[in-house]
Amino acid sequence: MKYKKLVLINFLCVFGFILIELGLPTLLAQLINKGLMFNDFDVVTYYGKWMFIISIIGLIGLIGLAYTVSSITTRLVRDIRNDIFEKVQSFSHKEYNEFGVSSLVTRTTNDAFQIMVFMQMVLRVGMMTPLMFISSFIMIIRTSPSLSYVVLIAVPFLIGIVYFIGKHSAPLSNRQQINLDEINLNLRENLTGLRVIRAFVKEKFQESRFYQVNDNYMNVSKKLFKLMALAMPTFSIVFNCIFAVVIWLGAIEINTGDLQVGSLVAFIEYIFHALFSFMMFANIFTMYPRAAVSARRIEEILTTVPSITENENGVTETETHGYLTFEDVTFAYPGNTEEPVIENVSFTVRPGETAAFIGSTGSGKSSLIQLIPRFYDVTKGRILVDGVDVREYNLRALRQKIGYIPQKALLFTGTITDNMRYGKWNADNKEIEEASDISQSKDFILKKPKQFDEFLSEGGSNMSGGQKQRLSIARAIIKKPDIYIFDDSFSALDYQTDAKLRARLKLETKNAAVLIVAQRVGTIMHADNIIVLNKGVVVAQGTHAELLKKSDVYYDIASSQLSKEELE
Template sequence: MKLMLHYTLKNKGLLFFNFICVFGFIIIELGLPTLLSQMIDVGVANNDDAYIKKIGLIMLAVVVVGVLMNISLGYFMSRITTNVTASIRQDLFEKIQGYSHNEYEQLGVPSLITRVTNDAYQIMLFMQNLLRTGFMTPMMFIASLVMVIRTSASLGAYVLVALPFLLIGVVAIARFSDPLSRKQQGNFDRLNNILRENLSGLRVIRAFVNEDFEEGRFGKVNDAFEKSSKNLFRLMSSAQPGFFFLFNTVMAYIIWQGSIQIDAGTLEVGNLIAFIEYIFHALFSFMMFSTIFMMYPRAAVSANRIQEAMDTEPIIENKENGVTTTETNGYLAFDDVTFAYPGHAEAPVIRDATFSAKPGETVAFIGSTGSGKSTLIQLIPRLYDVSEGEILVDGVDVRDYDIAALRQKIGYVPQKAVLFSGTLRENLLYGNKDATDEELYEAIDIAQASDFVSELADGLDTQIAEGGSNFSGGQKQRLAIARAVVRRPDLYIFDDSFSALDFATDAKLRERIDKETTNATVLIVAQRVSTIMGADRIIVLNEGNIVGIGTHEELLKSSSVYYDIASSQLTKEELGQ
């Protein structure tokens, strides 16, 4: 409730008018039976047509005002709930943007998607009912009880007898709905996870003819979600018939007792009609409020899940007043760096890494799969933080930088080329939002992408499908490289970014990059020896340890690990044998 209250109070002005409309609507709703009572007991009883017309016109005016109040209430309620939901989603999205890989793994990407979408939606539904009926029903209930006792205290006693039964039912339903809501949301997370995996891995599923297996896996989780949802909805739907049964029982008994009192002359007909209206508002208000009360556990589960994501602090923190400028550009040094994933300190994936690089140099990394190549370079832009030692960029520990300033120095091309939906221009401008079209085309030319970009009918305005599915793997890699080149950074990081290119394109691309990066430092992670043979320095990794540093020729003689990798890819002539 704290989360919802926090965001609701940001709309104090709208909340004030919402309250005014609720208060006015209550007065109008309870005023009508009072006027009707006077019309019957005074106007009809005395056959006073003028009085009847007068009260009738007043009632008509009250109805018109009531309609306007109800419309206004709906307007202010909608404004508040949409503002609250939009603010929650925006703040949660901004929070998620600051997460490190560790937080994504901890909470899970499918769960985070559910929290931003479905959980925020559940809060919106609850707030809509709360602002419309949650505010109204307590006041309506109290005001109705006052009018009930004022009209006939003896008949009002029967209402008080029914209240404990209503209260017990509400508390019982709320208690049982909480665990069911948690279970339902958990199943929804798993459903979202399987769906996401299925859609992203559709080609693999089809290639291995595993559609039936995936359907079974999805069906199992879907059945669990269906079961938990049925149990929750069954519980909720059982409340209304029970309430109406008690409600109608009380009403029937009051009409019976009221008729006896009218016959005895202790109660007038108009008062009984007004009394029935008051009873209706009192019990119906209680029933509506109980609906809000029963909805609360489900909204509370969603709010707690959102609050958990809000309260999760990223391991990688942006240093206050961090360094934003340096005297030098492009210098890199690893000083005795060790890294282990959070929670696995006993099993570091990088051990005692020490090396340096300077502008104009190309430093390459090679090693067997799982040797720690990608992990090592991901420490530079602080996708992870070192466990021991330090990484210096231009003489400053990366942890002392303002994160944005640090990453602005870097042009990073990950293993998997990622393109976003939108235009080709918008994707390239990720590198530098102020780049001109001329600069974009130059970056495209450097990345050896001119051949296919020039054939696009819309050029830079070509729409990119989700995940870049309208481009091949090699085309996506070249566009991702062009995006990094647009930035003109001090430090280029290519994480196995040439793997989808043919040898000729690979060679041309590296040649252009060498010419264009004479004032920058270039780091290349590669599996192919041919990609890195010309590097100024090659660093060989094996099980997280640096086991060799040197040129291609030097490592062939000094590193058995490098020689084994090279001999598996190159001919004897290329090995110099």
């Protein structure tokens, strides 16, 4: 509906093309009956000129049709992909896990392409063929009612062929797209895990896995394409039979004087247009199941209601800044509510304070802090940021208060400056340099050939793990948020860089709340409050010195990392 003018032009081109295609046989019949049959060259010239003029007009119509079809469909697939991308941006982690990244990629690329191909067919012949078929059939009846019964008898056979192909191609199309998801998943895992694969010498194993999913796709595609390939030869057999019968019966009528030669030629042309139109329209029906599968997969994304909404009318401003409170928070991943990851967690962090989380792997540390920016919502209890429940905030306003540095440092394709401006899009050079200095990344940036304009490859793969972590930290620092969340963000740093970075951060975050998830006791031992987690439950809270005395879990962790002198 956004492109009504182009659709109208498309329709006019289609209508004009039909008039021309059916006008030419009519003129040809007159040329034969009135000109050639009587050796009248003037009549032949007169109708020949009109046929030439009409052909030129038809060519213009075809060019206009091609232009409008390409314009509409390319814009259509662009809009679909934009809508999918915008919708996916609103998804929570729950929806990402349900669909899977590989499937989302396939739906955005291949499924949208299938819609474009189908709509090209619809706009090019979908409006033309029904009108062409009806108009041709009218001309067939007008030219020779007695011969028109031959076409009527053939129509049910043609409809049966279309129904058979359409019915059996739908499940094959669905399986084909699912197999394409599996190919993308396998390929994505192979590319992202290339180093691990090579380290364990599993290239052949990965190749066999890929061959298997690729063979599955091939086998389903072969069945689908074989089924669709049946249409053309089947239609050709029916068409040829019709033409043979019409010519035979037409010759009899010409012999008896009931039909003229020119009329028979025109009649055959009308039949050709009618049957060809039917065949082209049948192609749309055979393509429809495949397009319908893609449309349904896209619709699943567009109609999915995110479990965490934007909350446009939520709170955007607060009087206080840098306060965080957990009140009896329990969380279980969606669909697994009987096994909570964390249970009854309560603590408070004020501006200038640092809260740290430590515990064994799988104790719920990362899950806990992901509740603050609402990557997931709490199952029970509530989380207050500056005295307001996080669920009552406008989502953008809530996340604007938070500087989140994920466990896996992720950088985007572009320059170092571009990546740092993710934290603040209008940051000037002074702010960028200051953030890089605080994060201890300035030294290695200045050693790069292009310094802050150094180009980062996909995922920042041309940077070391420690460099990526420091740039991720700089990206959060430049934002100057009210709450800093460091999810094991110092793990790739050496002890000296770690110490320098935390010392600078202490000054930078004196008006903000700081949360640190860490495995190294040395990283968190100076925190104001260390929260010890074990199987999702808080087993102790306090300072480093207090926990060494009262928490066996913390003491065991600390004793495995610190010397006896440091423990005392």
